[in-house]
Amino acid sequence: MERMETIKDTLRKRTLTLPDGTRLPVLGQGTWKMGEISGKREAELEGLQTGLDLGMKVIDTAEMYGDGQSEQLVGEAVKHRREEAFLVSKVYPHHATSANIEEACDGSLKRLQTDYIDLYLLHWRGRDLAETVEGLERLKQAGKILRWGVSNFDTSDMEELVHQKDGNHCATNQVLYHLGSRGIEFDLLPWQQTQQMPIMAYSPLGQGETLVKKLAKHTAIQKIAEKHHVKPLQIALAWTIREGNVLAIPKATSKEHVIENAEASTIELSLDDMKQIDSIFPKPARKMPLDII
Numbered sequence: 001m002e003r004m005e006t007i008k009d010t011l012r013k014r015t016l017t018l019p020d021g022t023r024l025p026v027l028g029q030g031t032w033k034m035g036e037i038s039g040k041r042e043a044e045l046e047g048l049q050t051g052l053d054l055g056m057k058v059i060d061t062a063e064m065y066g067d068g069q070s071e072q073l074v075g076e077a078v079k080h081r082r083e084e085a086f087l088v089s090k091v092y093p094h095h096a097t098s099a100n101i102e103e104a105c106d107g108s109l110k111r112l113q114t115d116y117i118d119l120y121l122l123h124w125r126g127r128d129l130a131e132t133v134e135g136l137e138r139l140k141q142a143g144k145i146l147r148w149g150v151s152n153f154d155t156s157d158m159e160e161l162v163h164q165k166d167g168n169h170c171a172t173n174q175v176l177y178h179l180g181s182r183g184i185e186f187d188l189l190p191w192q193q194t195q196q197m198p199i200m201a202y203s204p205l206g207q208g209e210t211l212v213k214k215l216a217k218h219t220a221i222q223k224i225a226e227k228h229h230v231k232p233l234q235i236a237l238a239w240t241i242r243e244g245n246v247l248a249i250p251k252a253t254s255k256e257h258v259i260e261n262a263e264a265s266t267i268e269l270s271l272d273d274m275k276q277i278d279s280i281f282p283k284p285a286r287k288m289p290l291d292i293i
Contacts, residue, residue, distance in 0.1 A: 004054065007259070010266045011055035016198045016244055018171045020147060024086060026241040027265050028058025029258070030202060030251035035073030036066040040253060047258045048077035052084050054262045060174070060202070060249045062090035062123055063108050071111035079113055087112060088119040088200075088249075090151055090174075093126030101135035105144050120145040121174055124152040124292070133164050140169075147171040151202075154290040155188045162195070174200035176291045177246065179236050179281045180211050183288030193245060203293055204240040204248040205233055220276045228267050234260060238267035239277060 011025040018024065029051045034044050048059060059078070061070045071089060078085040089112065095104035109115060120139065122132055136148040150161065151174035161167045173192060177184055177199065184199065192199055205211060215221050215232040225232045240248045241264070252258040269277075 003263070004259070006266060007262045008053075008055050011262065014241070014244065014265050016247055017196075018147065019169075019195075019197055020171065022147075024058055024247060025055055025265070026244060026247055027056050027237075027262060028060060028086075028088075028200075028247060028249040029056050030249040031059065031061045031070045031074055032065050032202075032251060033070075034065070034251065034253065035069040035071075041073065043255070044073060044253050045077050046255050047252050048074065049081070050255045050258045051252075051262065052078070052081055054259070056258070056262055057084060058086045058088060058247060058249065060088040060200070061112075062121075063095070063104060063111075064090065064092060064123060068107070068111050071108055075111055075113035082114055086118045087114065088121065088174075089117050090121040090123040092123055093132075096122050096126055096132040096135060097128070098131055098135055101132070102139065102142075102144075105139050109144060116143060117145045118147070119171060120148045121172075122148075122150045125150070125157055129161055129167070130164050133161070133166050133169075137166050137169065149173060149200075151175065151200075152290065152292050155191050158188070158191065158195075170197065172198055172200050172247075174202055174249075176203055176293055177201035177240060177248075178204045178206050178211060179239055179277070180206055180214060181291045182281065183284050183291055186284040186287055188290070189245075199246045201240055201246050201248040204237055204250050206236075207293055211236060214281075218280050220280060224269075224273050224276060227273075230263065230267060231260065234264045234267060235269070235273075235277075237261060237264035238269055239274075241265065242269055242274070 149172040
C-alpha cells in the first residue's frame with residue numbers, strides 16, 4: 001500500500017502542460033495490440049484500471065489497433081470512470097478527410113462508449129493538411145473532441161502544419177522515442193520545446209526484446225538499476241521522462257507490469273547516471289530520419 005501511495009503522490013506532482021493549459025502526468029498507458037486476444041482481456045482490463053488507480057490517466061488507443069478492438073477494451077475499462085481518464089485516439093489519414101472524418105470519429109466514440117475524446121490525433125501524415133485541420137477543428141467545435149494533435153510528424157511536417165490555418169492549435173506530436181531511438185533530440189524535440197508543445201512517446205521501452213537485450217549487455221545499466229533498487233527497463237522509462245517535457249505511454253498487460261511502469265516516475269537519475277547512459281546510448285550528432293513503427 002505504501003508503494004502505491006508513493007507512486008500516486010509522485011504522479012500527481014510530475015506533470016507537463018499542454019498548450020491549452022491542461023496538466024497531465026508524465027506517464028500514461030499505451031494499448032497497441034491489446035484487446036485482440038479474449039483470454040487476455042480480463043488481465044488487460046485490470047491493468048488499465050490499476051493505471052487509473054495510480055493516476056496514469058492518459059490512455060492511448062487508435063481506430064487502427066485491432067480494427068477497433070483496442071478502443072472497445074478501453075471503453076470497457078473506463079465505462080464507470082470516464083472523468084478519471086484522459087482518452088487519446090487516432091484517426092487513419094485516409095479517414096481524415098472532409099467526407100470521412102466525422103464518421104471515423106463517431107465510430108471511435110461508439111467503441112469508447114463516450115461522447116467526447118480528450119485528444120484526437122492524425123495517426124500519420126496524409127496528403128492535405130489543410131483539409132485535415134479543418135475537419136479536426138469542426139469536430140472540436142461540435143464537442144466530439146476537446147483538442148487535437150498529430151503522430152509520426154517530423155520537424156519539417158510540424159513546421160508546415162503550424163503554418164496552416166488553425167494549425168497552431170495542435171496539442172502534441174506522438175512519436176517513437178526511447179533509449180535506442182534518440183533521433184528526435186537533434187531537432188524535433190527542441191523545436192517542439194520552442195512551441196511549448198510536449199512530445200508523446202510511444203513504445204518508450206522499444207519493441208520486442210531489442211532494447212531488453214541492449215540493456216542486458218551493459219553492466220553499467222545493471223548497476224544503475226541496482227543502485228535505485230529497480231529493474232533496467234524501469235531505468236529506461238525513467239530516462240524517457242527525465243526532463244518533464246515528454247509524456248510516455250508504455251503498454252502493460254498485467255497489473256504488476258503497470259505498477260512497475262508507474263514506479264519509474266519515482267526514480268531520480270543523477271548526473272552520473274545520465275553520463276553513463278549517454279555513453280552507452282549516445283545523443284544524435286546529426287539529423288536522423290524519424291523512426292516509425
